[in-house]
Amino acid sequence: MHVLLQLAAALLAILLLGWVARKLQLGGDPRIADEDHARALADEAVCGFDTLAVALDRARVGALVRDSQDRVLLIRQHGSHFATRELTSHAGVRLDGRFLTITTQDKRFGTVTLDLGDQAQVWAASLRRLGSARP
Known part of the structure; x- marks a missing residue:
């Protein structure tokens, strides 16, 4: 059970970091659209x-x-x-x-x-x- 909680917390932290990176427009490969x-x-x-x-x-x-x-x-x-x-x-x-x-x-x-x-x-x-x- 303890391992599952750690796994869930780690997954939640990864998703949170991904959300923050997207909001800050970090990474990606920007292109001039038109x-x-x-x-x-x-x-x-x-x-x-x-x-x-x-x-x-x-x-x-x-x-x-x-x-x-x-x-x-x-x-x-x-x-x-x-x-x-x-x-x-x-x-x-x-x-x-x-x-x-x-x-x-x-x-x-x-x-x-x-x-x-x-x-x-x-x-x-x-x-x-x-x-x-x-x-």
């Missing part, structure tokens, strides 16, 4: 970011978003959440077929490779304008 989710992540990172264009990574672990002011945000999976950086230069951008590899100036952010499919060339060309003088 373009609206990418827009929300951009607005969360930069209040009032008015997203006009979105390019989602095929695996939905990253995205590029552009606003009406031609600012571009790079969104990437970071643990169980997402991190965002504004791209200000095309210096760290490399195109390889359908893959766009981006290295930001923030070394902690790291290098991100996005599988953008047919959009990769279009976005690579548009990123070449970053850092140039605007009229």
Whole structure:
């Protein structure tokens, strides 16, 4: 009987820890659900970011978003959440077929490779304008 009580208590503790982990959104494998989710992540990172264009990574672990002011945000999976950086230069951008590899100036952010499919060339060309003088 004592062993059964210990077993029940251990099972209850495991279930409680699982519930707490879910409530705190720990673990898991977050993905960007769709373009609206990418827009929300951009607005969360930069209040009032008015997203006009979105390019989602095929695996939905990253995205590029552009606003009406031609600012571009790079969104990437970071643990169980997402991190965002504004791209200000095309210096760290490399195109390889359908893959766009981006290295930001923030070394902690790291290098991100996005599988953008047919959009990769279009976005690579548009990123070449970053850092140039605007009229």
